[in-house]
Amino acid sequence: xxxxxxxxxxxxxxxxxxxxxxxxxxxxxxxxxxxxxxxxxxxxxxxxxxxxxxxxxxxxxxxxxxxxxxxxxxxxxxxxxxxxxxxxxxxxxxxxxxxxxxxxxxxxxxxxxxxxxxxxxxxxxxxxxxxxxxxxxxxxxxxxxxxxxxxxxxxxxxxxxxxxxxxxxxxxxxxxxxxxxxxxxxxxxxxxxxxxxxxxxxxxxxxxxxxxxxxxxxxxxxxxxxxxxxxxxxxxxxxxxxxxxxxxxxxxxxxxxxxxxxxxxxxxxxxxxxxxxxxxxxxxxxxxxxxxxxxxxxxxxxxxxxxxxxxxxxxxxxxxxxxxxxxxxxxxxxxxxxxxxxxxxxxxxxxxxxxxxxxxxxxxxxxxxxxxxxxxxxxxxxxxxxxxxxxxxxxxxxxxxxxxxxxxxxxxxxxxx
Ligand code: GLC
Numbered sequence: 399x400x401x402x403x404x405x406x407x408x409x410x411x412x413x414x415x416x417x418x419x420x421x422x423x424x425x426x427x428x429x430x431x432x433x434x435x436x437x438x439x440x441x442x443x444x445x446x447x448x449x450x451x452x453x454x455x456x457x458x459x460x461x462x463x464x465x466x467x468x469x470x471x472x473x474x475x476x477x478x479x480x481x482x483x484x485x486x487x488x489x490x491x492x493x494x495x496x497x498x499x500x501x502x503x504x505x506x507x508x509x510x511x512x513x514x515x516x517x518x519x520x521x522x523x524x525x526x527x528x529x530x531x532x533x534x535x536x537x538x539x540x541x542x543x544x545x546x547x548x549x550x551x552x553x554x555x556x557x558x559x560x561x562x563x564x565x566x567x568x569x570x571x572x573x574x575x576x577x578x579x580x581x582x583x584x585x586x587x588x589x590x591x592x593x594x595x596x597x598x599x600x601x602x603x604x605x606x607x608x609x610x611x612x613x614x615x616x617x618x619x620x621x622x623x624x625x626x627x628x629x630x631x632x633x634x635x636x637x638x639x640x641x642x643x644x645x646x647x648x649x650x651x652x653x654x655x656x657x658x659x660x661x662x663x664x665x666x667x668x669x670x671x672x673x674x675x676x677x678x679x680x681x682x683x684x685x686x687x688x689x690x691x692x693x694x695x696x697x698x699x700x701x702x703x704x705x706x707x708x709x710x711x712x713x714x715x716x717x718x719x720x721x722x723x724x725x726x727x728x729x730x731x732x733x734x735x736x737x738x739x740x741x742x743x744x745x746x747x748x749x750x751x752x753x754x755x756x757x758x759x760x761x762x763x764x765x766x767x768x769x770x771x772x773x774x775x776x777x778x779x780x781x782x783x784x785x786x787x788x789x790x791x792x793x794x795x796x797x798x799x800x801x802x803x804x805x806x807x808x809x810x811x812x813x814x815x
Pocket of ligand 1: 465490491536589590645663699701702
């Protein structure tokens with residue numbers, strides 16, 4: 399029988415991984431398992447913590463770059479009840495799976511001022527109304543575009559796919575556009591494809607599941623959404639190599655000046671604006687909401703939450719480390735260093751920050767209008783079914799109709815369980 403969580407007990411000692419796994423006690427060294435630190439700022443914040451907490455040092459365990467690779471290592475670790483990872487940097491879509499399997503502990507809601515966080519981000523950290531993680535940064539998809547070239551061609555940022563394709567044609571006529579491609583997103587077979595597929599379906603007015611949680615992939619909207627991507631590949635508006643793009647491959651192409659439009663998360667803003675020679679497009683781009691079929695589209699809700707492994711020692715230190723990361727001061731410094739989306743609502747209202755990061759209002763709208771991906775305990779199976787079938791359609795291995803029919807069938811099985 400699960401014991402009640404003992405909150406805020408920092409009685410010291412070596413932790414009680416062998417005792418009550420829900421108790422948040424024990425102080426000392428911990429680890430922090432997180433995906434590849436593309437900005438380098440994670441290390442800086444951890445160094446700051448370590449300088450302030452010499453007896454409770456945090457060691458970063460760097461996991462793979464792709465979301466699926468990170469999940470796989472965390473799941474394997476949890477399945478053998480290993481204490482190797484203390485704080486887990488969870489993708490927002492994994493909360494249900496980790497909470498239902500009791501791989502992470504329930505957190506005391508009263509110790510976090512949850513009303514100060516963006517509500518959609520807080521919702522991703524809960525399972526059955528209980529808090530299992532704390533939102534550290536949110537994510538909303540944005541349409542990055544080359545403002546310099548659009549201005550030169552006399553076109554506005556597109557609101558629809560048709561406008562986007564027509565903008566590409568107009569820019570294509572400019573000498574500066576030689577060798578450039580029109581559009582890319584994340585189309586490799588991994589979580590990023592689930593995001594891009596969901597957004598394509600949403601852009602046509604559809605959804606993956608309806609309000610009752612039943613799959614809705616056998617709809618004209620889902621077909622219209624998938625067809626935008628399939629036809630994009632067929633026509634060459636999406637370059638062939640984009641089928642191998644995760645976030646970082648696409649970012650490198652955008653920064654090299656090879657893409658006119660790129661669907662990407664906010665972290666690209668800071669990196670693509672670097673003036674140290676790593677980006678050819680610093681100061682030349684802007685962002686807009688994602689395009690839709692007849693009017694603007696919407697993003698899938700992304701982001702990352704920190705949770706505490708049930709099998710770890712020193713959970714009191716882990717809890718403080720999460721509080722440290724989500725303090726206003728550290729969220730603000732993370733925004734300034736990385737342009738990742740903060741989870742504290744106040745930072746979107748800060749006039750100085752908005753001046754420095756003019757994309758903040760567009761980003762806030764992207765997050766507040768974003769649609770969550772399915773919140774499933776078997777999320778790994780759900781996303782595999784989406785990835786495999788969307789990928790098969792994009793590569794021509796299945797017709798869009800077949801891919802959607804197979805996806806629908808698989809998701810019906812999974813949601814019926
Ligand atoms: C970003 C998002 C995350 C999403 C992932 C897909 O990290 O924050 O929610 O699952 O990209 O690649």
